[in-house]
Amino acid sequence: MPSPPRRRGHTGLLADELARIKSMLTVNTSPVSQAVTAGMLLSADGRTSELNTRTAAYYGDAMRVTLRELERRFPQAERSALGISWNEPTGGFFLALTVPFRADNAALERSAEEFGVIWTPMSYFFPQGGGESGLRLSVSYLSHEEIVDGVDRLARFVRAHTH
Numbered sequence: 001m002p003s004p005p006r007r008r009g010h011t012g013l014l015a016d017e018l019a020r021i022k023s024m025l026t027v028n029t030s031p032v033s034q035a036v037t038a039g040m041l042l043s044a045d046g047r048t049s050e051l052n053t054r055t056a057a058y059y060g061d062a063m064r065v066t067l068r069e070l071e072r073r074f075p076q077a078e079r080s081a082l083g084i085s086w087n088e089p090t091g092g093f094f095l096a097l098t099v100p101f102r103a104d105n106a107a108l109e110r111s112a113e114e115f116g117v118i119w120t121p122m123s124y125f126f127p128q129g130g131g132e133s134g135l136r137l138s139v140s141y142l143s144h145e146e147i148v149d150g151v152d153r154l155a156r157f158v159r160a161h162t163h
Contacts, residue, residue, distance in 0.1 A: 006047040059093045062139040062147060066095065069151035074158075082162055096122055100162050103135040107161060115157040117150055 022029075044050035067088055074084050083100040101128030103108065103121050111117045137154075139147060 017038050023026070035133060056091075059140065060091070062093065062142060062144070063091075063095070065144045065147045066139045066151060069148055070097075073151055073155035082158075084158065093138055097135050098133055099135060099158055100133070101110060102132055104132070108135075108159065111154075111157045115153045115156045115160075117157055119154075142155065 020112050040051055041048070067086075070086055074082075084098065086097045087095055097119075101113060103119075104123065105121065108119065108121060111119065119135040119137050122131030123129075123135055125131060125136070142150065
């Protein structure tokens with residue numbers, strides 16, 4: 001059944017909009033996928049927040065460890081002198097780090113090859129330009145030990161690339 005015509009300047013319910021978009025992308029959702037989703041929702045009394053409590057806690061812990069290690073590796077005086085800063089997300093598993101050099105593909109290649117650290121240039125997220133001195137770090141699926149080691153290697157890279 002086609003969706004009703006949209007009036008200019010009128011926004012519908014999010015669920016209606018998502019259903020309209022989904023109907024354009026897929027003809028049917030697999031009955032198995034529907035059954036799995038329904039089973040998961042039933043097991044949590046229909047509350048999706050119950051389904052991701054452990055995952056959210058894991059990511060939160062990983063982010064807190066990352067922020068702690070950045071503070072430890074880059075004390076305030078050094079951060080100020082070098083022009084290094086970062087945001088402090090309250091959720092998710094990405095954070096942005098501003099560095100005193102161009103964080104481009106060449107820097108990424110050096111970081112990966114010489115220091116074993118992979119990050120994403122923030123410039124990828126600025127289609128009209130910007131983010132040249134920013135890098136995006138991901139802390140998803142890393143153990144606390146891997147984060148400690150990774151931030152240590154990242155700090156060595158930043159210092160080597162700055163001097």
